[in-house]
Amino acid sequence: MKTLQVGIESTTLSNGLKVVIAPDTTAPVVTVGVYYKIGFRLEPQGRSGFAHLFEHMMFQGSANAPKMQHIKLINSSGGTLNGSTSYDVTNYYEAVPSNALERVLWLEADRMRALKVDDENLKNQRDVVKEEVRVNVMNQPYGGFPWLDMPPVAFRNWANAHNFYGDFADLDAADLKDVQAFFKTYYVPNNAVLLVLGDVKVEEGIALAKKYFGDIPAGAVPPFADPSEPEQSEERRGNVEEKFGTLPAMAIGYVLPARRTADWCAMALLDQALHGGRAGRMHRELVQEKQIAVEAEGGIDDLFGYNGPSQVTTRIFHKSEFSSEATLAAFDAVVREVQEQGINADELEQLKVKWCSDYYATLEGGRGGSMPKYGLMHLLACFTLFDNEPQLVNTILDGFLAVTREQIQAAAKKYLRREKRAIVFRTPVKASEKEAA
Amino acid sequence: MATRTVEVATGVPGLSAERAVTWPKRTKARLSNGLEVILAEAHSIPKLHGELFFRSGNAAVADRAPGLAEMTATVVRTGTAKRASRQIEEDLRRIGADLASHAGPDTSAISFAGLSEFAEPLLGMVNELAREAAFPEAEFERERRQKLEEVKLERTQPGFLAGERLRKVLFGAHPYALVSPSEEQVAAYKREDLQKVYRDSYTPENGLLLVVGDFDSNEMMRGVEKVFGAWAGKKPESKTAAPPANPRGRRVYLVHVPGAVQTQILVGCHAITRKHPDWVKLGLTNSLYGGAFNSRLVMNIREDKGYTYSPRSGVHALRQHGYFSVSAAVRNDVVAASLTEIFYEMDKLRSVPVPVAELADAQNYLSGVFALGLATQDGLLSQFSTVALNELPDDYLETYRAKVRTLTPNDLLETARKYLDSANMQIVVVGDRAQIESQAALFCELEIYDAQGKQLS
Numbered sequence: 050m051k052t053l054q055v056g057i058e059s060t061t062l063s064n065g066l067k068v069v070i071a072p073d074t075t076a077p078v079v080t081v082g083v084y085y086k087i088g089f090r091l092e093p094q095g096r097s098g099f100a101h102l103f104e105h106m107m108f109q110g111s112a113n114a115p116k117m118q119h120i121k122l123i124n125s126s127g128g129t130l131n132g133s134t135s136y137d138v139t140n141y142y143e144a145v146p147s148n149a150l151e152r153v154l155w156l157e158a159d160r161m162r163a164l165k166v167d168d169e170n171l172k173n174q175r176d177v178v179k180e181e182v183r184v185n186v187m188n189q190p191y192g193g194f195p196w197l198d199m200p201p202v203a204f205r206n207w208a209n210a211h212n213f214y215g216d217f218a219d220l221d222a223a224d225l226k227d228v229q230a231f232f233k234t235y236y237v238p239n240n241a242v243l244l245v246l247g248d249v250k251v252e253e254g255i256a257l258a259k260k261y262f263g264d265i266p267a268g269a270v271p272p273f274a275d276p277s278e279p280e281q282s283e284e285r286r287g288n289v290e291e292k293f294g295t296l297p298a299m300a301i302g303y304v305l306p307a308r309r310t311a312d313w314c315a316m317a318l319l320d321q322a323l324h325g326g327r328a329g330r331m332h333r334e335l336v337q338e339k340q341i342a343v344e345a346e347g348g349i350d351d352l353f354g355y356n357g358p359s360q361v362t363t364r365i366f367h368k369s370e371f372s373s374e375a376t377l378a379a380f381d382a383v384v385r386e387v388q389e390q391g392i393n394a395d396e397l398e399q400l401k402v403k404w405c406s407d408y409y410a411t412l413e414g415g416r417g418g419s420m421p422k423y424g425l426m427h428l429l430a431c432f433t434l435f436d437n438e439p440q441l442v443n444t445i446l447d448g449f450l451a452v453t454r455e456q457i458q459a460a461a462k463k464y465l466r467r468e469k470r471a472i473v474f475r476t477p478v479k480a481s482e483k484e485a486a
Numbered sequence: 487m488a489t490r491t492v493e494v495a496t497g498v499p500g501l502s503a504e505r506a507v508t509w510p511k512r513t514k515a516r517l518s519n520g521l522e523v524i525l526a527e528a529h530s531i532p533k534l535h536g537e538l539f540f541r542s543g544n545a546a547v548a549d550r551a552p553g554l555a556e557m558t559a560t561v562v563r564t565g566t567a568k569r570a571s572r573q574i575e576e577d578l579r580r581i582g583a584d585l586a587s588h589a590g591p592d593t594s595a596i597s598f599a600g601l602s603e604f605a606e607p608l609l610g611m612v613n614e615l616a617r618e619a620a621f622p623e624a625e626f627e628r629e630r631r632q633k634l635e636e637v638k639l640e641r642t643q644p645g646f647l648a649g650e651r652l653r654k655v656l657f658g659a660h661p662y663a664l665v666s667p668s669e670e671q672v673a674a675y676k677r678e679d680l681q682k683v684y685r686d687s688y689t690p691e692n693g694l695l696l697v698v699g700d701f702d703s704n705e706m707m708r709g710v711e712k713v714f715g716a717w718a719g720k721k722p723e724s725k726t727a728a729p730p731a732n733p734r735g736r737r738v739y740l741v742h743v744p745g746a747v748q749t750q751i752l753v754g755c756h757a758i759t760r761k762h763p764d765w766v767k768l769g770l771t772n773s774l775y776g777g778a779f780n781s782r783l784v785m786n787i788r789e790d791k792g793y794t795y796s797p798r799s800g801v802h803a804l805r806q807h808g809y810f811s812v813s814a815a816v817r818n819d820v821v822a823a824s825l826t827e828i829f830y831e832m833d834k835l836r837s838v839p840v841p842v843a844e845l846a847d848a849q850n851y852l853s854g855v856f857a858l859g860l861a862t863q864d865g866l867l868s869q870f871s872t873v874a875l876n877e878l879p880d881d882y883l884e885t886y887r888a889k890v891r892t893l894t895p896n897d898l899l900e901t902a903r904k905y906l907d908s909a910n911m912q913i914v915v916v917g918d919r920a921q922i923e924s925q926a927a928l929f930c931e932l933e934i935y936d937a938q939g940k941q942l943s
Contacts, residue, residue, distance in 0.1 A: 053531060075530055076861040077505035115493035117780075117789060122498060124780035125847035127854010146854045151499040176792030176817075183748040184795055184815040190642040247861065248505065292745060293642035296635060326584075328575035337571065340628055343635045366635075399579040406582025406601050409531040418865025421858055 052446075053409055055425065058251045059439045062259060064267040065239025069429050069439045070254035071246040071422070079247040080422045081153045082142040083161065084430035087235035089213040090136045090357055091274050098215010099223055101134040102178050103231050107141060108132070109170040111160035116170060119156055126152055129419050136213075137356040138434060140427070144420050147248035151257060154245075158261040161241065164232050168225060175220055182214050190293035194475050195300030195362060196350070202287030203302055203471035208276040209358050237268025242433045246422040276357040278304075285471040290478055296343065297367055298475040301380060302360035303465050305349065309436070314448040315460040317352055320361050321400045322392055322457065323383070324348040328399075331363055334383045341379050342367045353428050353445075356435045360471075361464075373474055384465050391458035404449055412442070507857045509883045512870065513703040519718050520691035523710055524874055525703045528863045534605055534699025535863040537597040537871060538612055541694070542687040542722055545591045545804075548661030549725075550679060551671050555589035557633060558683040562587045562596070564625035567618040571625055574611070583608050587615065591662055592805040593875065594687055599864070602700040609713045616688050617717055626677045633672050640666055641937045644750035644815065644916045647741045651914045651935065652754045655739060656809050660730040668939075689719025694874055698867045730807065732756045733912055736930040742919040743937055749821050749917030753828055754811035757905055760803040760876040766889045767901040768810075772801050774848040774898070775835055775906065776812055782831045783812070791827070793820045803876070810905060821915060822925035829911070835902035839895035853887040 059069045092100040110116040123130040128145030141160075143153045186192035197214060204210035243262060245254040281304060291298070306312035323330050324347050327337075335345040347363040367376040392400075414424030425442070432441040513525040544555045563585065564571045578585055583600030596615055600608045640646045650665050657663035667675075695714065697706060733755075758764055769777075776783035776799030787793045797814035816824045840848075859865030873882050915926050919934060926932055934942040 073530070075528075076857065077507060078858055078861050113497050114495040117785060118493070118495040120789075121780045121847070122495060124778050124851045126501060127850045127857075129855055129858065130779070144858050146504060146857060148502045148504045149854075150502075152501065155497070155499050173789065173792040177788055177795050180748065180793070180815060180817060181795035183817075188644060188746055188748040188815070190639060293743075295638055295642070325579065326575070328572075328579045333572065333575075336632075337628070340631075343632050368631075368635075399576060402582040402601070403579045406533065406584075409533055409601075410584075410599065413531045413533075413862055415858075415862040415865060418859035418862055418868060419855070421861030421865070 053412065055412065055442055057429065057439055057442065058255070059433065060255055062238065062263055064263065064265055066258070066262050066265070067242040067433050068255060068258045069242060069244045069433055070249060070251050071244070071425060071429065072249055072251055072254070073247055076421065077147050077248050078144060078421055079147040079150050079245065079249050080142065080144045080420065080426055081150070081157065082140055082244040082426045082430060083157045083241055084138050084140045084244070084434060085236055085241045086138055086434045087240065087271070088135050088137040088139055090208050090276055093227070093231070094207055095219065096223055096227060097212045097219040098178070099219070099227065099231065100139060101213070102174065102215065102220060102223060103228060104132050104134045104139050105174040105178055106164065106166055106170065106228055107160055109166045109174060110164070112163040112165050113159050114156055115165065119160070122152060122156060128153070131420070135351065135354060136359070138354065138431065140430065142420065142423070142426065150245070150249060154257050154261045157243070158265065161236060161238060161262065162265045164229070166225070166228060171223070171225055171228065175223070178215070178220060179217060186214060191291060191298060191475060194289070194298060195302070195364060195473050198287070198289045198473045198475065199300055199302055199360070199362065199471065202285050202473050203360060204278055204358060206276060206278050206358070208274055209278060233268065235271050237271065238262060238265050239267045240271050242430050244426050244429055246426055278358045282468055284467045286474070287471070288474045288476060291475045292478060295369070295477050297369060297373060297477060298365065299367075299373060299376065300347070300362050300364045300473045301470055302362040303470045305359050305361055306464060308356070309448075311448070311456065312460055312463070315452050315456040316361060316464060317349060317449060318397070318400050318404065318452050319387070319457050319460050320348045321404060322387065322396065324363065325400065325403060330383050330387065331380070335365065335379055339379055341371045341376055354431050377472070384461070388458065388461045388465065391454050394454065397454055397457070401450055405446065408446055507860065507887065509860065510866065513707060515707060517690065517711060517715055519715065520721070521714055521717070522694045522874070523707065524694070524696045524870060525706050526698045526866060526870060527701065527703055528698050528866055529700045530861070530863060532602050532700050533599060533863065534602050534697055534701060535599045535867045536612070536695065536697035536699075537595050537867060538616060539694040539696070539871065539875060540594045540687045540689070540692045541592070541875070542692060543589045543592045543594055544664070545661035545727070546687070546722070546724065547683050548664055551667060551675060552664040553667040553671070554675070554679060554683055555594050555687065557629070557675055558680040559587040559589040559594050560629050560633070561621055561626050561680055562615055562619045562684065564629065565620045565622040566614045567620050568614060571622070577607075577611065581607050583611070585611065605701060605706070606709055606713070609709060613713045613717070619684060621677055621681050621684070623677060626680065630672060630675055634669055637666055637669055637672055644743065644746065644748070647743070647916045647937055648750045648752035648813070648914045651739050651741055652752050652811060652912060655733060655737070655912045655914070656754060656756060657730045657807070660727050660807070662730070662804055662807060686722040689721065690714065690717045691719060691721040696867060696871055696874065698863045698870065726806065734910055736909060736911055736913060738913045738915065738926045738929055738932045740919060740923060740926050740932060740934045741914065741916040741937060742934055742942060743916055744918055746917040747818070748815050749818055749915055749922050750813070750815050751821065751824060751828070752811055752813045752914040753825070753911050754809050755905070755907060755911050757801050757808040757810040758803070759805065759808050760872070760878060762808075764901060764904070766886065767893060767897050768801055768905055770848055770852055770890060770893055771835065771898050771901045771906070772799055772810070773852050774840060774844065775799050775831060778848070778851055780847070780851065783828065786831060787814060787824055787827050793817060793824050805876070818917060818921045821917070821922045822928050825913065825929055829908040832902070832906040832908040835898070835906060840898050842895065845893070845895055845898065849890050849893065853890045856886060
């Protein structure tokens with residue numbers, strides 16, 4: 050198969066900021082990202098949702114670019130921008146015509162150097178975030194299923210188990226002191242990576258990184274709480290009421306092996322065997338053959354982008370005439386089959402071809418054209434922050450392509466065990482109760 | 487109304503010289519069977535992205551049943567004369583391909599992506615689905631049951647309910663008014679109805695094949711001819727429905743969702759198609775109004791007032807008609823306040839010319855983001871298909887940015903006066919009646935519906 054080699058160069062500035070440049074002159078467009086190694090997993094206790102609220106605050110003004118100026122300057126340069134918070138990283142990114150590169154770097158450096166926000170900004174964004182939670186979770190059928198439902202059932206360490214979007218009381222309790230303390234602790238150059246991808250030359254990118262970021266003082270090495278989980282020894286179950294939808298749903302999650310181990314590679318391919326779209330075993334058995342479910346999918350969320358306890362999760366929406374237990378029994382039968390029979394050579398070969406194809410798609414993934422190279426940026430950032438090895442982007446495929454049938458069967462037996470799983474049932478409120486309410 | 491003084495940034499680096507934007511060359515052909523083919527090379531990854539379109543969608547068969555083209559497309563991938571469903575899915579995985587069959591109001595399509603080295607078997611699969619779909623009885627029944635659950639679920643989504651109501655209000659008896667079938671209509675679908683839609687619509691004369699990716703165009707064209715050349719079939723007769731009446735006067739349509747903790751606002755009116763000479767003008771006006779993060783509406787009701795997370799406006803072009811809409815999911819107690827600001831920003835654009843600097847910012851935005859799609863295969867595919875399906879001039883992509891740059895404050899004032907007519911906007915609010923009815927009633931007469939579409943008052 051034709052392989053893809055991404056040309057990349059990386060360096061570390063004297064303040065500890067890591068810099069990765071990936072030149073490609075296909076289009077006169079450049080993508081810039083700054084990733085900080087802090088996500089919602091390790092946000093302060095008593096401040097659930099804070100990492101995400103803080104991400105919003107990063108658009109509210111910095112020393113030389115007051116409120117609204119970040120957005121205005123990027124848009125008026127012909128570009129788009131956004132940010133997102135996940136388990137272990139928070140990112141800020143822009144795609145612009147390449148003639149605006151210096152401007153983008155100046156803006157990112159300005160907010161890495163000094164955040165300048167006030168109480169009014171905080172109140173404003175707290176309100177915005179609450180509407181975000183309502184539109185995505187509280188006012189949507191199956192909102193937060195299972196990404197917010199699963200953690201409190203599956204995990205025991207607060208870091209992994211809390212409400213990542215934030216309890217409203219915690220959002221209300223957050224004040225400006227929290228904002229500045231979080232900034233000072235985690236938003237230091239030595240806890241970040243700057244990425245420049247697309248229409249840029251290597252020397253130019255590194256020189257500009259030095260010019261704009263070089264004099265930002267390094268901070269103390271941030272303290273990170275221990276996110277590890279106590280060994281799980283029995284199945285865990287939880288229930289969440291579904292207010293709007295009418296189909297019963299469930300999510301089954303199993304704890305994953307440590308990242309970048311041989312077991313992890315085997316689990317990733319096993320995940321594809323189970324959840325790889327309409328060819329996946331879950332869909333085939335539960336939706337096509339037994340017709341118990343109208344949807345049975347899932348998998349490992351953001352395989353390369355997490356750095357702590359995580360799960361491979363199956364989401365099932367099943368027909369009301371089948372009980373939860375009958376549905377779970379059908380799910381278990383699919384798991385048992387792969388544990389007992391493994392997968393055959395032909396299936397493994399299909400999985401590997403599809404894996405390569407999907408990996409290339411991830412590298413090129415540009416969010417429907419609006420954010421070119423988003424996927425490559427994300428991988429480079431995670432490989433840099435978690436592994437200090439951006440070149441992994443060119444070699445990580447090898448580990449997956451080396452996986453054997455035996456390893457997949459062994460992974461199924463070792464990790465897909467009842468005592469290692471958690472199940473969340475999302476149960477619709479009965480129609481009659483709904484009428485009464 | 488923005489109450490906060492906007493401060494400016496100091497020390498911002500200027501922009502360096504712009505690099506030219508060059509769209510890849512398109513290789514075009516019409517096969518002897520009438521199939522239109524457009525190819526473009528993009529060597530960013532060793533893959534290709536393509537789409538086989540048919541110029542008939544749900545609207546063309548709406549007189550038979552709503553959503554019939556969509557249901558047809560769904561069942562197309564579940565079996566052919568040669569392969570059963572499971573075989574199709576495994577064969578796609580074997581060549582690293584993704585495929586989807588779907589339909590919208592104006593088109594039906596098979597979209598696909600895969601590794602370049604397996605281009606031939608992938609095109610073979612697309613061809614087989616387009617010509618030899620078997621509509622297996624059991625697969626049809628299963629998909630119909632799935633669809634029933636899907637249409638039930640839709641009625642619990644505020645965004646769907648708002649969109650559905652607005653389309654009904656704007657398009658009346660026209661097929662564009664129907665965005666989704668009812669449970670009864672799904673239950674009444676017949677396999678033979680789907681097969682007729684398939685026979686009539688999935689023909690080379692009605693088709694457009696677009697492929698973008700890592701290949702040599704001449705070689706690919708030969709491959710396409712080999713695979714699709716022997717296919718035959720006429721263009722279906724097209725029926726054009728009578729134009730919908732343009733609703734005059736404001737009216738509020740409240741969709742009652744008991745217990746909703748937020749209100750979905752959707753405001754809209756008739757607009758234009760892509761082919762209309764005002765398209766670029768309206769696009770720029772929209773971008774300034776609420777189509778970009780940096781737009782007036784977003785700055786007002788999000789960044790200044792914190793009423794909502796994701797306010798947006800957009801111009802939606804269908805083939806025969808278009809519409810403009812503004813959406814925002816807002817806190818229940820600021821429904822009236824949000825509507826006031828939505829109309830205030832429209833009226834301001836209609837009354838006061840846009841300052842030159844703000845216009846320049848919006849022009850830069852629109853022309854800049856237009857070129858972002860150049861960098862990816864799927865971005866290119868989407869731009870090329872827009873041009874081809876809307877029968878826009880060949881140089882549309884090449885000349886768009888210059889057209890944006892020639893517009894003046896006066897053009898925008900005229901455009902806003904022509905299209906952003908706040909006095910005739912139709913207002914949909916989806917939420918809990920007890921919390922929002924009195925606020926909505928401040929704006930005009932009210933009609934109230936439940937989630938199933940039944941009028942309550």
